[in-house]
Amino acid sequence: MTTISVEGGRALGGTVNVRGAKNAVLKEMVSAVLAPGRHRLRNVPAIADVELMSEVLAHTGCRVEIGDHELWTVVPETLNPVAPIELVRQMRASILVLGPLLARCGEARVALPGGDDLGARPIEWHLEGLEQMGAEFALVHGELIGRVPGRLKGTEVELPFPSVGATENVIFAAVLAEGPTVIVNAAREPEIEDLITQLNAMGAVISGGGSSIVTIEGVDRLSPVEHSAVADRLEAGTFGIAAAITGGDVTVTGCQPKHLRMELRKLSDAGCEVEQGEGWLRVIGPDRPTPVDFATLPFPGFHTDMHPQMVALLSVASGTSVITENLYDARFRYVGELARMGADISIEGQHAVIRGVEALSGCPVLAPDIRAGAALVLAGLRAEGVTEVADAFHIDRGYEDFAGRLTSLGAVISRSS
């Protein structure tokens, strides 16, 4: 068990740099499967999920060499189109190999992911999109067996909701399909735009990235490329909230503030001074935050993966905040842990009412997922005494050396296994 221990009460100060976004890098590793040869990916964070994705790709016959914030993926002509349950269970993003494997091999056997820490998380929109392109699926003993009679065919795919994963799986399938595919109601996340930039450099013909209508002209073959991943807006935002919750002054470099517009606006509403420029942002926290309401939404709305960190901040605000979680049915699981630290939060369906308290008090808590784990560390930075966040392996999945980087900003924090 990995535990992060935080001694609260110190204002953080200084500069921290962020690397590439986990949720871009994982997909940009998968996209390599589409083109035999040696690919290079730069600005890669040293996080557990990158290692897990390397294992998924190794299972398909690719070789991933991880270097210092970069990696190479060597993709063979012939692939083993399988992602087993042991890997899919550890990381749901493994299901993104479905589209590329169907496109390259005409078949795929990928374990169906169950629910996870954030709720049921079905994938029927991925499958419906791929079926419209000609794929056929059968679920046999928990494994999705996909086949494509002939070649995938471009078509119009209208998503019921701008799902990040469904948009990506359909894009992956469409780049090597016959004819054009139009995704209507596509997700607009910056990580998808970055993935499209990488795919276009590989020879794909995709337009409309960053908008809700993405058009893909299928091509016969793609080539390996070198690509540098877009900055991790979630890491940048999390460090911004670390400044906010401690009344500190932190500058984050290597980031793109335009990808955090709504989150920075809410930090400003909470009483923070927010400054930004090309590639950097600075957050100066207030003595005590003011209450703020927000609702999580797909980009460019307030990101669900910034929700727990923001609630940690609002738990010590000078009044009551009301927030609405629109993406995940089980995202509030961390609230009980924050309550152990003295937070006053009540949950009604997808809404939370957060009555700000004067002070939090450190105690042992359990990280239920990546973002909630980070939020509990942030709460610990503000709390009186010591907070021990157990199951910190969740945090390692998405944040490179979180404790070490907070230490460099003046936090008193340590990690034990």
Ligand code: EPU
């Ligand atoms: N959904 C369905 N059916 C589907 C697909 C999605 O009902 O076929 C629902 C999901 O259950 C969820 C909502 O639609 O309620 C949005 O899901 P989406 O498909 O957009 O999310 P995802 O692709 O599974 C990615 C990120 C998540 C992030 C979400 C939302 C990766 C690897 N994961 O998940 O990141 O929360 O988009 O932005 O990119 C994290 O990094 O901590 C994380 C959980």
